Amino acid sequence: MRKQELVLLAGTTETQNTLQGQLNDILGEFITIHSYASEDWLPGILTDQLVIYSSAIIDEEVQHVVGQGCKVIVARRTTNYEYIDQLFELPKGERVLYVNDFPQTAEESIETLQKIGIQHIHYVPYYPGKTLTPEQQTIKTAITPGEMHLIPDSVTQKINIGVRLIDITTLMEILEHFNLKEALGGEISDRYTRKIIELSHHLSLVNQQTTLLNQHLKHVVDGVNDGVVAFDSRGKITVFNQVAEQYTGVPSVHAIGKHIQYIFKQDSLLSFIFQNDETSRYFTINGMNLMVYRFHLNEEDTTVIIFKNTDETISMQKAARHDLLQKGYIAKYTFDDIIGNSPIVLKTKQIANRLAQTELPVLIQGESGTGKELYANAIHNVSSRKYQPFLAVNFSALPEDLLESELFGYEEGAFTGAKKGGKRGLFEQADGGTIFLDEIGDVSVKMQARLLRVIQELEIRRIGGNKNIPIDVRIVAATNKDLLKLIEQGAFREDLYHRLKVLTLSLPPLRERTGDIPKLAATFIREQTHEEIHISSPVMNQLKMNPWNGNIRELKNTISYMLAVRESNELKSDDLPNPVSYQPETTQATTEDIVEKQEQVELLQVIYDLNQHQGRASRSKITQRTPLSEQQVRLRLHKLQEKGYIQVGKGRSGTAITDAGVSFLQSQSL
Numbered sequence: 001m002r003k004q005e006l007v008l009l010a011g012t013t014e015t016q017n018t019l020q021g022q023l024n025d026i027l028g029e030f031i032t033i034h035s036y037a038s039e040d041w042l043p044g045i046l047t048d049q050l051v052i053y054s055s056a057i058i059d060e061e062v063q064h065v066v067g068q069g070c071k072v073i074v075a076r077r078t079t080n081y082e083y084i085d086q087l088f089e090l091p092k093g094e095r096v097l098y099v100n101d102f103p104q105t106a107e108e109s110i111e112t113l114q115k116i117g118i119q120h121i122h123y124v125p126y127y128p129g130k131t132l133t134p135e136q137q138t139i140k141t142a143i144t145p146g147e148m149h150l151i152p153d154s155v156t157q158k159i160n161i162g163v164r165l166i167d168i169t170t171l172m173e174i175l176e177h178f179n180l181k182e183a184l185g186g187e188i189s190d191r192y193t194r195k196i197i198e199l200s201h202h203l204s205l206v207n208q209q210t211t212l213l214n215q216h217l218k219h220v221v222d223g224v225n226d227g228v229v230a231f232d233s234r235g236k237i238t239v240f241n242q243v244a245e246q247y248t249g250v251p252s253v254h255a256i257g258k259h260i261q262y263i264f265k266q267d268s269l270l271s272f273i274f275q276n277d278e279t280s281r282y283f284t285i286n287g288m289n290l291m292v293y294r295f296h297l298n299e300e301d302t303t304v305i306i307f308k309n310t311d312e313t314i315s316m317q318k319a320a321r322h323d324l325l326q327k328g329y330i331a332k333y334t335f336d337d338i339i340g341n342s343p344i345v346l347k348t349k350q351i352a353n354r355l356a357q358t359e360l361p362v363l364i365q366g367e368s369g370t371g372k373e374l375y376a377n378a379i380h381n382v383s384s385r386k387y388q389p390f391l392a393v394n395f396s397a398l399p400e401d402l403l404e405s406e407l408f409g410y411e412e413g414a415f416t417g418a419k420k421g422g423k424r425g426l427f428e429q430a431d432g433g434t435i436f437l438d439e440i441g442d443v444s445v446k447m448q449a450r451l452l453r454v455i456q457e458l459e460i461r462r463i464g465g466n467k468n469i470p471i472d473v474r475i476v477a478a479t480n481k482d483l484l485k486l487i488e489q490g491a492f493r494e495d496l497y498h499r500l501k502v503l504t505l506s507l508p509p510l511r512e513r514t515g516d517i518p519k520l521a522a523t524f525i526r527e528q529t530h531e532e533i534h535i536s537s538p539v540m541n542q543l544k545m546n547p548w549n550g551n552i553r554e555l556k557n558t559i560s561y562m563l564a565v566r567e568s569n570e571l572k573s574d575d576l577p578n579p580v581s582y583q584p585e586t587t588q589a590t591t592e593d594i595v596e597k598q599e600q601v602e603l604l605q606v607i608y609d610l611n612q613h614q615g616r617a618s619r620s621k622i623t624q625r626t627p628l629s630e631q632q633v634r635l636r637l638h639k640l641q642e643k644g645y646i647q648v649g650k651g652r653s654g655t656a657i658t659d660a661g662v663s664f665l666q667s668q669s670l
């Protein structure tokens with residue numbers, strides 16, 4: 001039997017190809033299918049043929065090729081289920097344009113989509129010539145069965161659900177035309193139905209997966225420790241987790257879908273939720289102290305509100321602090337514990353506070369007993385790491401071999417006597433917090449090399465270990481030694497010095513702020529006794545005149561001594577530990593100090609002369625004019641700069657003497 005033939009006429013090649021494919025799949029075995037698209041090319045006049053129009057609207061474009069004896073069937077079309085998964089991903093209540101070539105096809109397709117259960121979105125039909133209202137012009141999503149070119153420009157999300165397919169009644173009409181319905185009708189309708197069943201099975205799987213995903217997300221949101229509430233642009237609640245249920249007393253089933261004002265009645269809270277300028281504020285809701293955060297998800301036009309119970313947060317922080325306290329890894333002192341109102345102390349505290357806000361290493365320099373450890377504690381306590389550990393390591397107190405294992409830890413079996421399971425070092429234990437390297441000037445050159453590596457790489461390796469462990473630790477170091485002098489003597493690595501001194505804090509000796517002595521003394525007395533103790537004015541004068549080489553520690557010890565030996569509630573001259581030392585005295589300068597000062601004066605003179613004749617002075621020119629090595633010159637320039645006597649320019653810009661430098665030079669030549 002000769003195979004029957006039919007001609008499919010479509011408007012676009014996309015429709016032509018899709019429908020040709022569908023007809024081939026279902027009828028190709030029995031009928032030969034020819035197809036043409038009017039936008040591309042049409043054949044000469046057709047005669048005595050079965051002609052299928054892809055839709056009624058192409059009639060005008062194709063009727064001139066449909067000649068005598070032809071029978072025309074206008075295909076009825078239905079949605080192509082294969083591509084509609086994507087529609088399930090659209091959020092509930094989303095407004096979308098359904099774009100098709102004619103009002104009728106648009107309306108029909110919307111109806112089909114609704115019939116097959118895609119009802120969670122709100123469809124607005126759109127076709128060429130339709131005018132959208134201003135409100136409809138804000139719709140950002142469009143769905144179209146292959147008519148992408150008709151989508152208005154204002155739309156940003158374009159979903160192509162593919163060309164609609166020929167429906168079963170049209171297929172039956174074709175079979176009937178060829179008198180094949182009786183012989184093949186059953187088989188063809190089976191094939192068609194099988195395809196639909198496959199697709200609906202696929203759809204139900206997609207639905208199932210969506211339900212599972214929703215359930216999963218609900219568990220995740222319920223598992224959050226904070227109250228989570230989300231609502232859409234119309235104020236309708238879309239998310240309401242278990243903690244939000246506890247805080248409001250409203251079950252989520254009653255809250256979801258309701259307007260936010262139905263759940264929250266407090267005016268101040270509602271105005272915070274609906275305004276735009278603040279992102280967090282503190283509220284008391286149902287007797288609970290809650291910090292409320294608000295943010296907007298632009299893509300979904302959804303507002304999310306998070307409720308955090310501050311009482312719980314504080315008690316969690318307290319618990320964490322208690323844990324650290326038990327281990328002794330806590331910074332005990334704050335800036336309030338640093339006593340002193342002298343301008344220099346106020347300034348130093350202000351600088352320290354600012355340095356604390358950075359993540360950079362800080363080097364605290366100051367004579368013994370000036371409060372370096374106190375400042376290190378206070379810096380940690382105002383930094384962003386304040387709830388994390390603070391560990392202090394005193395390099396002068398620990399022997400070298402112990403120091404290494406204390407700092408870096410060790411693996412099991414690293415050496416005889418190593419603990420089972422190994423040990424975490426102080427760097428590891430300080431992770432997230434601050435480590436205070438006290439008396440850094442006393443550290444051996446070998447240990448300096450290891451410290452340098454830790455600071456550079458931000459990772460450590462345990463003794464006997466073979467892997468590097470990353471650490472996140474802020475370093476605060478302190479010394480009462482002159483590190484520049486140590487560098488000159490080869491006892492301190494210059495590269496480590498530069499790493500540590502990114503930010504430096506110089507603490508003033510007590511003799512430079514004797515005005516603070518009365519307050520310090522009163523504080524130390526109060527710390528040690530509840531009795532009303534006075535200091536006689538001769539004693540106070542003597543205290544103010546003492547050189548205090550041991551600084552505040554020495555003052556503290558002096559007060560303790562006097563409290564112990566006093567015979568009344570007034571501290572008298574006889575109570576002073578060693579009256580002889582409390583005489584006004586001039587500090588004896590060492591020969592070393594004199595030599596250094598002389599060198600500085602000479603260097604300043606050289607810079608002054610060079611500046612006078614040649615402008616800013618390069619380091620090589622300065623070195624040529626002194627007996628010092630280049631490195632010695634560099635270190636001395638550094639010191640002069642720290643004193644404010646010179647300004648060392650970056651790169652090749654050279655060095656210039658400052659006004660303070662000129663005055664100092666003049667005072668030396670008097």
Ligand SMILES: Nc1ncnc2c1ncn2[C@@H]1O[C@H](COP(=O)(O)OP(=O)(O)OP(=O)(O)O)[C@@H](O)[C@H]1O
Pocket residue numbers: 337338339340366367368369370371372373374375438478479480552553556
């Ligand atoms: N400004 C201050 N107010 C109150 N007490 C202070 C002050 N400065 C220091 N102290 C006290 O003096 C003693 C010595 O302070 P700290 O140990 O911090 O000094 P340091 O500079 O680290 O000394 P060292 O270099 O010897 O280690 C401590 O008991 C500290 O509490």
